[in-house]
Amino acid sequence: MLLFETVREMGHEQVLFCHGKNPEIKAIIAIHDTTLGPAMGATRLFPYVSEEAALKDALRLSRGMTYKAACANIPAGGGKAVIIANPDNKTDDLLRAYGRFVNSINGRFITGQDVNITPDDVRTIGQETQYVVGLSEKSGGPAPITSLGVFLGIKAAVEFRWQTKRLDGMKVAVQGLGNVGKNLCRYLHEHGVQLFVTDINPAKAEEVKQLYGATVVEPSEIYSLDVDVFAPCALGAILNSHTIPFLKASIVAGAANNQLENEQLHSQMLVKKGILYSPDYVINAGGLINVYNEMIGYDEEKALKQVHNIYNTLLAIFDIAKQQGVTTNDAAKKLAEDRIARVRSNKNKAIAA
Numbered sequence: 001m002l003l004f005e006t007v008r009e010m011g012h013e014q015v016l017f018c019h020g021k022n023p024e025i026k027a028i029i030a031i032h033d034t035t036l037g038p039a040m041g042a043t044r045l046f047p048y049v050s051e052e053a054a055l056k057d058a059l060r061l062s063r064g065m066t067y068k069a070a071c072a073n074i075p076a077g078g079g080k081a082v083i084i085a086n087p088d089n090k091t092d093d094l095l096r097a098y099g100r101f102v103n104s105i106n107g108r109f110i111t112g113q114d115v116n117i118t119p120d121d122v123r124t125i126g127q128e129t130q131y132v133v134g135l136s137e138k139s140g141g142p143a144p145i146t147s148l149g150v151f152l153g154i155k156a157a158v159e160f161r162w163q164t165k166r167l168d169g170m171k172v173a174v175q176g177l178g179n180v181g182k183n184l185c186r187y188l189h190e191h192g193v194q195l196f197v198t199d200i201n202p203a204k205a206e207e208v209k210q211l212y213g214a215t216v217v218e219p220s221e222i223y224s225l226d227v228d229v230f231a232p233c234a235l236g237a238i239l240n241s242h243t244i245p246f247l248k249a250s251i252v253a254g255a256a257n258n259q260l261e262n263e264q265l266h267s268q269m270l271v272k273k274g275i276l277y278s279p280d281y282v283i284n285a286g287g288l289i290n291v292y293n294e295m296i297g298y299d300e301e302k303a304l305k306q307v308h309n310i311y312n313t314l315l316a317i318f319d320i321a322k323q324q325g326v327t328t329n330d331a332a333k334k335l336a337e338d339r340i341a342r343v344r345s346n347k348n349k350a351i352a353a
């Protein structure tokens, strides 16, 4: 991989390779853009197959955070960090060593809980740095508000597609029944949706079957179901050349980050199949909205208003994509880049004055 070429192409400001021998630690902190504010993004711990895979994940996720904040009108930049480790080898020493790296950049990067990091782990990281968020009891953690945002995003897509505000009788397939997926199922069930669900953990699927009368399918079967909406709430890169040909849903709208394996290729593949795609970093902004509000002093009404805005933003993006004949992904990216360019130009004017 040509390092600077890749970073230049994706537009990152700074990438930190954090290494330590005692304890053994390898982490990458990617800061994409801080025009709108300090870079925010949760930290993921994962046994990546290669260092290149880890870097790619950090670069793509951090860029997604920049667009996420810009589309949600949150004055934060985009960042994300990955710790390359097996979850079985996660120790307090490792987390504290990581916390010292976060602290060393003095608030340019603010982080919290992502895949394989628990709230307790964030507390441990927080022993070394104040630049962690997402622990307030008041806000109930980011997942419930993320699922509300995804629910509203599904409503926006349904309205754009079929000019109806009603979800009752619709069929939705939910992949992944973790903190976000399970809560999303509750909202959908309350609105009369017929659920089809899967999780690699059968106990989670069984629970959602009992709670919301969902039909449980095998993980491999979730793509080809004859449903109206497919909601990916597990992993990234699930929209790819193997899965897209199987999709029968008219809408893809879910919480997972980096859903498109290849942004250009696979967003266009979806368009060709007539599938309306809700850009992941627009529909799943609820988590960021929640932690940002927690950071500045939690005001529930304000946070909920910002989450409800996801609905309007998605409708606007769908409209622009239709008017201009571009993918919804490109329309969202353009919206984000325009907002950032405007702030950058005002900043430059202020410096010049």
Ligand SMILES: NC(=O)C1=CN([C@@H]2O[C@H](COP(=O)(O)OP(=O)(O)OC[C@H]3O[C@@H](n4cnc5c(N)ncnc54)[C@H](O)[C@@H]3O)[C@@H](O)[C@H]2O)C=CC1
Pocket: 115, 142, 143, 144, 146, 175, 176, 177, 178, 179, 180, 181, 198, 199, 200, 201, 204, 219, 233, 234, 235, 236, 255, 256, 257, 284, 285, 286, 287, 288
């Ligand atoms: N929690 C939040 O506030 C936010 C979460 N996201 C993204 O949403 C997704 C879900 O987040 P959480 O619910 O917090 O994570 P989680 O870890 O609680 O849940 C993920 C679930 O997916 C299941 N799963 C994993 N691989 C699967 C597969 N191949 N097929 C079916 N199920 C599978 C897991 O067993 C687990 O139950 C992640 O991609 C995350 O990055 C994005 C924005 C905010």
Ligand SMILES: O=C(O)C(=O)Cc1c[nH]c2ccccc12
Pocket: 040, 041, 042, 043, 068, 110, 111, 112, 113, 114, 133, 134, 142, 257, 284, 285, 287, 288, 291
């Ligand atoms: O939407 C994402 O991918 C996030 O990383 C959101 C998020 C959850 N917890 C956090 C803590 C600090 C910064 C962002 C987040």
